[in-house]
Amino acid sequence: MFEGNRGTVLVLLGCALAWAFIVLRQADTVLEADIHEAIVPQAEVEAFAREQLAKFQRRSIAENVELCGMVAERANGELVLREEILGSEDRCNISYFDVRSLYPRATIHTHGAHSASYDSEVPSLLDMQGDIASQTDGYIATPGGRFWHIDWQAEKARLVCGAGCLPSDPAYRACDTLEPQESYNLLQLQERESVRLPVCQADAASAMTG
Numbered sequence: 001m002f003e004g005n006r007g008t009v010l011v012l013l014g015c016a017l018a019w020a021f022i023v024l025r026q027a028d029t030v031l032e033a034d035i036h037e038a039i040v041p042q043a044e045v046e047a048f049a050r051e052q053l054a055k056f057q058r059r060s061i062a063e064n065v066e067l068c069g070m071v072a073e074r075a076n077g078e079l080v081l082r083e084e085i086l087g088s089e090d091r092c093n094i095s096y097f098d099v100r101s102l103y104p105r106a107t108i109h110t111h112g113a114h115s116a117s118y119d120s121e122v123p124s125l126l127d128m129q130g131d132i133a134s135q136t137d138g139y140i141a142t143p144g145g146r147f148w149h150i151d152w153q154a155e156k157a158r159l160v161c162g163a164g165c166l167p168s169d170p171a172y173r174a175c176d177t178l179e180p181q182e183s184y185n186l187l188q189l190q191e192r193e194s195v196r197l198p199v200c201q202a203d204a205a206s207a208m209t210g
Contacts, residue, residue, distance in 0.1 A: 038103055039077050042137075045105045046160065048079045049139040050147055053108055057141055057167040060110035068109040071139075072102035079105070106137040114143035114172040119197060122180045123148050123157045125189045143169040146180065157184045175200035 049071050056067040070082040080102065107130075111120040121142045131138040131152045138150035139160075145168030147160040159182050163174065177198040184192070 038073055038105060040073050040079060040105070045071060045073075045079065045137075046139065046149060048081075049106055049108045050160070050166070052081050053110065053139060053141040053147065054166050056108070056110050057145075060141075061113045061143060061167070061169045064113040064115075066109055066112050068107065070104060071106045071108060072104050074102060081108075104136050106139055107131060107134070108139045108141075110141045111143055114169040116197070116200065119178060119192065120144075121146055121163075121178065122184060122192065123150055123189065125186065125193055128155070128157055128184075128186060128189060141166050144172045144174070155186055157189070159183065173200065 052069060052071070056069070059065075060067045068085045072080055072082055074080060082102075109127075111118070114120065121144050123138070123140050127138060127140060128150050131150045132155055135152055137152055138148075140148040140150070142148070144163040145166040146163055147166050148157055149160050150157045159180060163172075175198070177200065181188070
């Protein structure tokens with residue numbers, strides 16, 4: 001009888017140890033995922049965002065849709081991209097991203113294909129307002145291949161590199177009257193959007209021959 005009890009005790013002890021191991025492993029996972037501060041420099045985040053947007057551009061231009069993503073950081077400092085989300089021709093909604101186990105570093109999105117109907121070579125006022133509201137930096141690729149950074153704290157958009165530094169739409173033609181500045185704040189973007197889009201010579205010629 002004692003031997004039987006001893007065997008039962010050993011089995012229960014083994015189960016208890018196994019359970020403790022599982023709980024500890026889960027606790028480690030939770031702690032590892034509970035990230036309170038970023039450790040990856042912004043320059044690395046920017047380089048990663050540029051690399052991902054270069055991959056987004058071809059599909060975005062071919063299908064004339066905005067593609068959105070979220071750059072996030074793991075506890076070990078690894079940068080990852082949350083899944084690509086397909087937007088409409090002129091809009092993405094980043095609120096669907098689940099980053100509870102990661103530290104969000106930046107939103108990224110494209111502006112689709114070139115169109116004379118949109119001022120697509122600069123961030124929109126809505127782009128900047130969205131990043132400020134979510135307290136997250138943003139990176140944007142334009143049809144002309146420009147690469148923008150929105151700094152939500154400074155409330156400013158900065159042109160990281162100009163036309164052609166990312167894959168661009170073959171249909172894109174530069175327009176002197178719409179040439180972007182090197183940077184914009186909220187008021188400047190609002191003023192730009194309040195002005196009626198001019199008819200560019202390149203777009204007019206394209207429309208006549210198309």
